[in-house]
Amino acid sequence: MWKPLLLAFAFAGVVPGDARAPLDREPSIVGARVFYGPGPGFDTIDTDLISRAKTRVDMTAYVLSDARVVDALAAAAARGVHIRLYLDPEQNGPRANARDSKLGALLRTPNVEARMKSSAGDLMHIKSYEVDGRWLRSGSANFSFSGEAKQDNDIVVFESAEFADAYIRRFDDIWSRRDNGKFKP
Numbered sequence: 001m002w003k004p005l006l007l008a009f010a011f012a013g014v015v016p017g018d019a020r021a022p023l024d025r026e027p028s029i030v031g032a033r034v035f036y037g038p039g040p041g042f043d044t045i046d047t048d049l050i051s052r053a054k055t056r057v058d059m060t061a062y063v064l065s066d067a068r069v070v071d072a073l074a075a076a077a078a079r080g081v082h083i084r085l086y087l088d089p090e091q092n093g094p095r096a097n098a099r100d101s102k103l104g105a106l107l108r109t110p111n112v113e114a115r116m117k118s119s120a121g122d123l124m125h126i127k128s129y130e131v132d133g134r135w136l137r138s139g140s141a142n143f144s145f146s147g148e149a150k151q152d153n154d155i156v157v158f159e160s161a162e163f164a165d166a167y168i169r170r171f172d173d174i175w176s177r178r179d180n181g182k183f184k185p
C-alpha cells in the first residue's frame with residue numbers, strides 16, 4: 001500500500017519531511033532578472049531598485065561605499081522609507097565615523113538603523129537587500145564603485161514576495177543576534 005503512495009509522491013516531486021535537498025525545497029517559479037557586469041547600466045540597477053522603495057529596505061552589505069547607492073538609500077529614508085543596514089565590522093572605520101562621510105551621514109539619517117556583525121566572528125559577506133517585501137536583490141557585486149563598475153560580477157533581482165520573505169526571516173535572525181555591534185557615527 002505504501003509503495004504506490006511513495007511512487008505518487010515521487011512523480012509529483014513531493015518528498016515527505018525534510019528529505020529533499022535544499023535546491024529541491026525552494027520554489028523555482030519566480031520572476032528573475034540576471035545581470036552581468038561590468039556593462040552598460042549595470043551600475044544603475046541598485047539605485048533604480050532602491051528608488052522604487054515605498055516602505056522599507058533591509059540590506060546586508062559587506063561593503064557599502066558606492067556614493068550613488070548611499071545617496072539612493074538616503075533619498076529613500078527622506079521619503080519615509082525605513083532602512084535597516086546590517087554591515088560587516090570593517091565598515092565601522094573612518095568612512096562611517098568621519099563627519100563628512102556619505103556613509104556616516106546616512107547612518108545619522110532619520111529612518112535609518114544600522115548594526116554590524118560582531119568583529120569576533122567571520123565576515124558578514126552577504127550582498128543583498130529586499131524592497132517592500134516585493135523584490136530581492138542578490139549577487140556577487142558589492143555596493144561599491146569597483147563592484148558595480150569595474151569588477152566581473154552578477155546581480156540577480158527576484159520579483160517574488162516569497163523570496164523577499166525568506167530573506168526577511170534570515171535578516172531578522174542576524175539583526176537580532178546578541179553580539180551585534182551598533183554604529184555610533
